[in-house]
Amino acid sequence: MLKMTHLAKAYRTEVVETFALRDFSIHVKEGEFVAVTGPSGSGKTTFLTIAGLLEEFSGGEYQLDGANVRGLNDNQRSKLRNEKIGFIFQAFNLIADLNVQDNIDVPLRYRGFNAAERRRRIQEALGRVGLSARGRHYPAELSGGQQQRVAIARALAGSPRLLLADEPTGNLDTQMARGVMDLLEELHRDGATIVMVTHDPELAIRAQREVHIVDGQVVDLAAGPRLVAAANLANGAA
């Protein structure tokens, strides 16, 4: 589903070049639930934005659902992102002046679905996250947990092949966080491929497997801070 090989991401200024990711390799299979962990500044979010085609990479290869994404133009990347990827953000990132239904409607509009199809998908997604009665509410009228559920519904509505979650419980209290994690696990049980970035070890152990990043590289947790990129590629596991 998601395969990065020797990927590099460098930020350059006139005087310095900083690598956010270096020789970064990972392979996430279809239906997997992978937690990506690491300390602050390790490159977790950069990995996620590159995986989500929100950012370009400097070197290496990236295949999403079998398609090489290197060299795609903005339109192609946007289309691929819209059709194959669902995002769940730490800050929910709901649009404040759109109600719940209209927020979920956003990716469906760009997908070009007709009104009836959009309505059907919105209702289905809301039902899945248990917020069918909140369709006309605005984000400010919902609790943090409910807002994150709306964000999940928005991510699910387009039936993406891959869910990318960036600290999905980072802005929630313990009880709400548990609810969101239960929901992600349920989605995984239903067949969704999920990559979740988190710095919380308790959340990470709820994933199927964990990939740890330090200084922009994947490390083998069992063997200590040793580069295991090649092994990841060979085994399809971190």
Place this chain on the structure above:
Amino acid sequence: MFSYYFTLAVRSLKRNIVLTVLMIAAVGVGIGASMTTLTVFRAMASDPIPGKSRQLFAVQIDNWGPQPGRNSLPDKLQPQISYSDALGFMNGHAGYRQAAMFGTGFAVTPENAELHPFQVSGRATFADFFAMFSVPFRFGGPWSAADDGDKADVVVVGSSLNDKLFGGANSVGKTINLDNHNYRIVGVLEKWQPEPRFYDVNTNKFGESEKAFIPFTSAIQNQQPNWGNNSCNSDSRQEGYEGHLHSECIWIQYWAELPTAADATKYRNWLSNYSEEQKRIGRFHWPTHTDIKNVREWLAYRQVVDDNVRVMVVVSFSFLVVCLLNAMGLMLAKVMGRAADIGVRRALGANRGAIFAQCLIEAGVVGLAGGLVGLGLTSLGLLGLRSLLSESAGRLTYFSASDVSIAVLLAVGATTLAGLYPTWRAAQVQPAWQLKAQ
């Protein structure tokens, strides 16, 4: 997607009312100022007789010779002609249609004793005047060429005079008393008011058309006074009405209808030959100098649109540009304030084109609202101008349907143009940076 983007634009504008009001006000004020002057300019510069303005020609001949500083027109030709040239031109029949004319006026003595005598403006001309200028008739028609020859006491009355004297009924065949002469009515005009009054721009160039028209020949016979402009050179003045007719004073307008370019060329040659003939008989002692100008050329030549009005239009449009620059700055601030939302939309699958379209439509909605505000301000501006201008010039200060369309289109177009840069900036928002910054 247009309706979706339109709905989003309205929601977005509602989100920050103060910024929205400022943007709309900036556009509205600019549109109001520019449309106020443009409306007046358009009315002044409009084609008064569409379809025929290239076929109708004002005729000029130099009957004064080179005299430094005698007039300020660029080609040093007089804008009117003398009586003797008017007769010479009419007798030449060189055009398809032609008419000499001068403005006059009458004291009308109504048959109805309850109405007091009153004055009306009039015009002495030839029968061709009506067909040449496509003057519309409600009843009857123009007098005949024979009436011109016979110096007949016939009259064509304007609709307002007919309304006043006869209650709007068909008055053809009835008689009215003008300056103590009885004239038989042969025709009643529909409302007819070319703007500007191109056939005589010496006085009241934006004034009403005349209320009574009589044959030129009859007017001369009855010694009708000239109510228009009269210019005499130093040695052309003569005493009395007869003396005035035989002088070189210029006071008569002359128009010819020349349907084709070949007709115009032929007429120019004839006019030149006429002038040469005047030299041969000892009237002119200078090189032949004649010209014909069509309606558009004539209005430009006579500077019917004041240069001050042109300057006002330029100034007001410069003001519009300043207003739009302000609106552009506000739009930029608004777009940058929404960078996070734009980042989310990009993450959810919007490409740059979609963001560009969304923001551009929002700029268009601001323009539309600004245009509507501008229409209101234009109405106020025109109302203010109306109170400052004379009654006749005040008629130019009315909004036509096309002016409304121009105002709205100008507002939407200009604001959309001003919105291009903020919109481009919006489309450049990097979603990853925005989302990382959350």
